[in-house]
Amino acid sequence: MKVTVLDDYQRAFESTAAIKRLRGDAEVQILTERLPSDAALAEALRGSQAIIPIRERTKFTAALLRTLPDLEYISQTGNHVYHVDMDAATRQGIVVSLAPGGNSTTELAFGLMLALMRRIPQSDRAMRHGEWPLVLGYVLKGKTLGILGLGKIGTEVAVIGRAFGMKVIAWGPTLTAERAAKSDATFMPLEDVLKSADVVSVHLKLSEESKNLLNEPRLRLMKKSAYLVNTARGAIVDEIALVRILKENAIAGAALDVFVEEPLAQNHPLLELENVVLTPHLGWPTDSGFAGFAENAVTNILDYREGRLTRALNPEALEHRRKRT
Numbered sequence: 001m002k003v004t005v006l007d008d009y010q011r012a013f014e015s016t017a018a019i020k021r022l023r024g025d026a027e028v029q030i031l032t033e034r035l036p037s038d039a040a041l042a043e044a045l046r047g048s049q050a051i052i053p054i055r056e057r058t059k060f061t062a063a064l065l066r067t068l069p070d071l072e073y074i075s076q077t078g079n080h081v082y083h084v085d086m087d088a089a090t091r092q093g094i095v096v097s098l099a100p101g102g103n104s105t106t107e108l109a110f111g112l113m114l115a116l117m118r119r120i121p122q123s124d125r126a127m128r129h130g131e132w133p134l135v136l137g138y139v140l141k142g143k144t145l146g147i148l149g150l151g152k153i154g155t156e157v158a159v160i161g162r163a164f165g166m167k168v169i170a171w172g173p174t175l176t177a178e179r180a181a182k183s184d185a186t187f188m189p190l191e192d193v194l195k196s197a198d199v200v201s202v203h204l205k206l207s208e209e210s211k212n213l214l215n216e217p218r219l220r221l222m223k224k225s226a227y228l229v230n231t232a233r234g235a236i237v238d239e240i241a242l243v244r245i246l247k248e249n250a251i252a253g254a255a256l257d258v259f260v261e262e263p264l265a266q267n268h269p270l271l272e273l274e275n276v277v278l279t280p281h282l283g284w285p286t287d288s289g290f291a292g293f294a295e296n297a298v299t300n301i302l303d304y305r306e307g308r309l310t311r312a313l314n315p316e317a318l319e320h321r322r323k324r325t
Helices: 017-023 037-046 062-066 088-091 105-117 120-128 152-163 177-182 190-197 239-248 285-307 317-324
Strands: 002-006 029-030 048-051 073-077 095-099 144-149 167-171 199-202 227-230 252-254 277-279
Touching: 017 029, 017 285, 029 073, 037 062, 048 277, 048 285, 062 088, 073 285, 088 095, 088 317, 095 285, 095 317, 105 152, 105 199, 105 227, 105 252, 105 277, 144 152, 144 190, 152 167, 167 190
Parallel strands: 002 029, 002 048, 048 073, 073 095, 144 167, 144 199, 199 227, 227 252, 252 277
Antiparallel strands: none
């Protein structure tokens, strides 16, 4: 079997124990650069029975999948397949499985809170220009943390928030008061969380319901002294409305790791604002994150070779493949 790892721009997979294990059972190719076209990608994947895409860096459209007749299995790193045409994959007999990594986004969320509220990036820049800025910072202890989405990551955020001495309130589309209480959080309606929180941290999945959930009217419910942190998906927040609100100083600031369009355009108005901390989607690409991706992706493929489907989203693809042959 030939296995290709796609889009490993950080060159993190080669050194993992999982890839070393896979090399003992399969031919492994690791692509570390973005390919210029679907035609170039199809050529690079020629003969690959299984692939390991790094997150959603490559879109697998029906047209692209049709150029990959050898492909049987996609071991998709991460927790979603927004970028894969699942209907086309299933019809073509391609099984798609998920390979989750670690929850390094949790740590970044607090890194962004501290950077934003203690003005760490601005102070660093000022000192490099010979200044000694007199900064008034704001602490987390005693503040109210509003978590939107109390899933796996949101639950970890709640634990760390309490460790900082924060009061935790939460909302989610399916969250109940009982489930929130298990995380020592208080369930509140969305609008009440926005009105009450000193820090709003977004940990929702992107869906039709969550897209532009934080629109201008809802963002304007936040206190003038409050901060917004988004490490989930850019499209959950109305970016243009957020820029307008930040320019007005209607909230204290925002820290964003995700954007509607990535990479962020060089002329994006967010880049002009001093009350914003921006990072280039750093939440997931970490040492532990890549190690988790590799371990789970390789396990998926080795299980598949032995006739088992692990974390498969479309096991019915096997039946489609049998019909085609």
